[in-house]
Amino acid sequence: MKDMSLVLEVFEAEEAARFLSALSIGLLISVQNGTMSLEEAERLLFSPRNSRILREKGISPELSRLVMDCCELEDVLSLVPSEFNNSLQMVLDRFISFLKSSKVRETDLNFLEIR
Numbered sequence: 001m002k003d004m005s006l007v008l009e010v011f012e013a014e015e016a017a018r019f020l021s022a023l024s025i026g027l028l029i030s031v032q033n034g035t036m037s038l039e040e041a042e043r044l045l046f047s048p049r050n051s052r053i054l055r056e057k058g059i060s061p062e063l064s065r066l067v068m069d070c071c072e073l074e075d076v077l078s079l080v081p082s083e084f085n086n087s088l089q090m091v092l093d094r095f096i097s098f099l100k101s102s103k104v105r106e107t108d109l110n111f112l113e114i115r
Helices: 013-032 038-044 048-056 061-071 073-079 081-101
Strands: 006-008 112-114
Touching: 013 038, 013 061, 013 081, 038 061, 038 073, 048 061, 061 073, 061 081, 073 081
Parallel strands: none
Antiparallel strands: 006 112
16 A cells, blocks of 8 residues: 555645534534544544644634544433434534634635645
8 A cells, every 4th residue: 555645734724624524524424424433523523632633722612522523422322322313413404504604714815735
């Protein structure tokens, strides 16, 4: 397997929050559809560590809270599995609301680099 690095560099907190919100929506839909496990989504983004880093970097406190809410989905799944789909949908809806209400940045800059 060839070594590869995927680097995302987003220069503004608002744009970073939009990008992470869109990523979160995709992860949650993948979990919802059974395409991805919750464990994998947690490994990719939904961890207390990542929530803390987002907060420390000055990215939206609301986004940081939403990431933490995703961390709690594992508890729902293990303690009250019958509520998991409803809880997942509620967090998904909140990410969608967040993305809809956030400011779109007009730019020509690309921030994805594949090495």
